[in-house]
Amino acid sequence: MARFILHRLGHSLLLLFLVSLIGYTILHLAPGGPLSQYALSPGMTQAELNQIAERMGLNRPIPIQYLDWFTSFLVGDWGESFRDGRPVLSVISGHLFATVLLVVSSSVISIGLGTLVGVLGATRRYSAWDYIATVGAMIALSIPTFWFGLVAIYVFSLQLDWFPSGNMYSIGDESFLDYAHHLVMPSVVLALVSVAIWSRYMRSAMLDVIGQDFVRTARAKGLTGQRVLYRHVVRNALIPMITLAGIQLPMLLSGALVTETVFTWPGIGRLFLDSLGYNDYPVIMGVLMFTAIFVLLGNLIADILVATVDPRVRLE
């Protein structure tokens, strides 16, 4: 196990290096730059822009800039935002809580609901319920998150006035209930696609397991249907779901990008979009690396978990 983890960590570091190299290159392939936002300011001249560029070190060759960035990155200095001059790590951590809150709560919804729908679909295969769930999943997968978010705001905020139309909390309130109230719509909207995917995977995993010999044995022992279902079938069907959860993580993060914009949620996704708009290179790279680390770690943990719960899997 220890060897496996070390091996995987080595891989991950190499991957991170490649991600940073590709990211940095693409970022700088696009012409323009962080200073173009000031170009149309009254009284700004090209000479002054050049001076600012020089002070920011943007006039150096790109490979040099990259090396400078990467060596600092390795020792934990992720640079400073071009926009407000704050350290990138503190900018990211300032937006982290919002995204984690959103992603965790929508994961809870999607895993819980997705598992339930999947289990019911598998046990009542070809029933009316199963068909409804299947069609529902198709629809949910096809609806763009952005559109669904806007419809939800129109119906539940503007017409019914049940939920706030956005923001993470009311300024001056910030109680637990206030957070929860604001959290409902964005987390459900974000969960929608994952519920669909999750329920389809769960259904087919269940069907795989239901036909296995050990299930027949359990029935033959005289266990009740419920007990067979929950002790044997569902538990075994959940094993591949752990891997799926690892794969779903980046999807959730990219979904959060859209959801955070629609619901004015001050998270990493929106930070990333904003930084792209301003060509805030240090923050873009920071978010990119942070997400890459997050995803790699997620997959690693998923693999270890699978090995832990499934004795058939050995990590070499």
Next chain:
Amino acid sequence: MTTSKTTNLNRRNFLKTGTAGLTLLMSGVAGSRLAAQDASGQVIIGFSQEPTVLHPHMPHIEVDEGVHFNLFDPLFTVNSDGDFVPALATEVPTVENGGVSEDGLKWRVKLREGVTWHDGEPFTAEDVKFTIELQQNPNFSAMRRTGHELVRNIEVVNDHEITWEMESPFAPYASILSWTFIVPAHILADAEDPNQTDFRNSPVGTGAFSFGERVAGNYIQLNANPDWWGDGPYLETVIFRYIPDMTVLYTQFRTGDIDVIGLQGIQFDRFEQAKQLDDREVVITQASTVESISFNLGKPQFQDPAVREALYYALDKTTIVDAIYYGIPEPTESFLPKGSSYFHEDLPKSEYNLEKAKQILDEAGWVPGDDGVRVKDGVRLAFKNSTTAGNSVREQTQQFIQQDFAEIGVEMEISNLPPAVMWGEYWQMSEFDTAMVGIVYTTGPDPDVSNYFHSTAISAQGGAGQNTWQYKNETVDELLEEGASLFVQEERKTIYNKLQEVVREDLPFLPIFQYANLRGHKAGLEGFDPNVNVRIETWNVGEWRWA
């Protein structure tokens, strides 16, 4: 403690009891201090961009100024009528009152007494001296050096009086000072590196509001400054809320989550609906930006004035404004905004006349080639038109213009670029053919446009400035130099009227319309006073109050 709040993750935890108690304590303290000032209530202003740079002299964008105006004060400010109004100075220096010498070279400013910084320190002439010198500091990333570069021999006469000399007379300096926010010497003077100070994230000013907290990606909160020198503030807190999506911004205005919809405001296609909203006031406000089709006169197609004139005849402004811009902005002929005291009312009105356009081109010797596109001396009358990609309204306008231009034998190819590319070197160094662009030509309320039209302001030819058209006209140069050295308004008016006539005649760009914005606020908010002379409508929140 407020600064650590923005960076510290712990503030976001749900253990609100401690914070709540502290807030209660703080508001209790603030409340007793505010009682005399009668500040109450809060206003939430929705912006579609996030203010991030709170140091007013570091490079920033217009949304940042919406916050600066309320944290800081200039020596004097400019109101919505275009008049200077004293702020930290007791009177606006002019030739008449002796604040500016006849030749414009010596300035004397008397300062308000009893003004304190938000941290309690007294405001003095040293702060003014420091602020101007900061703009001249070569190690400082100053946003604007224009005008400040000419200041010499700043002398602090006493705590409340300061004098300086100008290297050469420069009339626009008054306007520049009207947006030069004074920053505290006692906090910034000792910084080792003027660019790396905490000031960016925890600013201290003399303004109507002091800095409360910034939650990145979310909002900035300002608190009433009970010791402000002006009348007011009447609001206890001001929140600048960042809402990135225009649709969501409008939705939150409808639901009442925000009280004021600022910056880009309400999109034009929602005007009819927005007017019907209960308890909301929606107003058309003039901005000083002028939209135009700008030519790169360095390209051979555009060196013939007949081409520019013909294209102006083929430009159907009325239809563009009515059909694409919902009739909200007004067509214009000048680069100066209507509302400026220098605006020329009687410039010749452009006329949409395709036959006339064809005739002009025929007479100038541009004859249609085999493909219908006109040619003269081997130069095809074909060009690209570029603007910010993704701006759908401008894209519609381009397509509309394209058809009319094709009608008169001119080929216009639409080639739009992402903002960072478009307004980078492509624009600054005159690499474009033509551009659809909105520009603020004026220096605040001042009509000086040397930075745009003087022949020494062409970056592509080694100059310093924004003359991206590469426009050169000796008369223009002379007028600009004369206008910038005169300090009496009536004399200047003659100069700038002449200038507007010459530019209208030369057409380095085809003016389309002056920008207007749709802003909205809840009924009952008083003091909201959009000002064409500043870049943002939250310039006077100190005067806002709830009825």
